[in-house]
Amino acid sequence: MPSVTESSEPSGAHLFFESFDGTPIGFRRIGTGPPVVLVHGSGGGSRSWHPVAERLADSFELWLPARRGYAPSGPGRSPKGFADEVGDLRALADRIGRPLHLAGMSYGATVALHAAAAGLPVLSLVLWEPPLYAAGAELLPVLARFEELTAHGDRRRADRLLAEKVARLPAAFVDLMDAGEPAADVPADKPSDAPGWCRDLESMAADTSDVERWSGVTAPVLLMRGADTWQPMPATLDRLAAALPEVTLTSFPGQTHFAPSVVPDAVAAEIDRFLARLSHAPSVDA
Incomplete structure (x- = not known):
């Protein structure tokens, strides 16, 4: 090492x-x-x-x-x-x-x-x-849906899912996410955090x-x-x-x-x- x-x-x-x-x-x-x-x-x-x-x-x-x-x-x-x-x-x-x-x-x-x-x-x-x-197990459907959305490249809806079901942001905050400008393209050399989120949701679902x-x-x-x-x-x-x-x-x-x-x-x-x-x-x- x-x-x-x-x-x-x-x-x-x-x-x-x-x-x-x-x-x-x-x-x-x-x-x-x-x-x-x-x-x-x-x-x-x-x-x-x-x-x-x-x-x-x-x-x-x-x-x-x-x-x-x-x-x-x-x-x-x-x-x-x-x-x-x-x-x-x-x-x-x-x-x-x-x-x-x-x-x-x-x-x-x-x-x-x-x-x-x-x-x-x-x-x-x-x-x-x-x-x-x-x-708890209530997060298992959230994990499945997050994986589905990110697999299709729909990170905006994936982020809204996390905001609603994990962070539990108030509805007004979530609506502001939708009202904002679409996120700029992610640089090709910037690694995605989606794999980390998936593993974290696994941990939380088992907790x-x-x-x-x-x-x-x-x-x-x-x-x-x-x-x-x-x-x-x-x-x-x-x-x-x-x-x-x-x-x-x-x-x-x-x-x-x-x-x-x-x-x-x-x-x-x-x-x-x-x-x-x-x-x-x-x-x-x-």
Whole structure:
């Protein structure tokens, strides 16, 4: 396997490691300090963490894996389960070889909870709006329809399906998607996130929406949310906060699920304060 090298930008070339089942997992590593693994959500890949990561790289060593199913990582087996995601994180943790903090965005936050519950030794969890309500066999028809639409190249209707049935955006938001201009042609060299979405839907369909199971996660948790995020996310996060033994709940006024991209300075500052307090690293000014 290639040795780990530093890159000054999140957009630097990926390195790879072989996971527990032979799946190649691509990752980037930037910054210096206590190690923090940033787990991305569904769609967007590890790029979704970049606006926040570039603001944390002066204080922490950041590891940004591309989850299986998302380029340049391999697809892995199908159907995928959260145990596969945990196995990938365990292989990465073994490579890092030091105690680490684990941060997850959206679906990636659900992955982080599974990893902690499975015994991955983490110093803390940083969670941005895990969609724990999106689980169970009711998602199997959504998966089948998503595969059908993307196979026919109808990504616009596929995205609407995800918005309605997975993210559960309010009808007004979904209507705005239809009212907007059609998306520009995707560059030929840009990999599709459809395979990753399919594998993520497999994991969610095999999971449960039970929140009480996370009461066994004893690591300190920073649970972040947008104050204007739509239901059922707020109610779900309230239940999660009540179940976790040690949790700091932070809300960002005027923001929704997309705050890490919209206000990355504020999100990075909150993460920095939380992790610096735990790891005794110097905190940057908000």
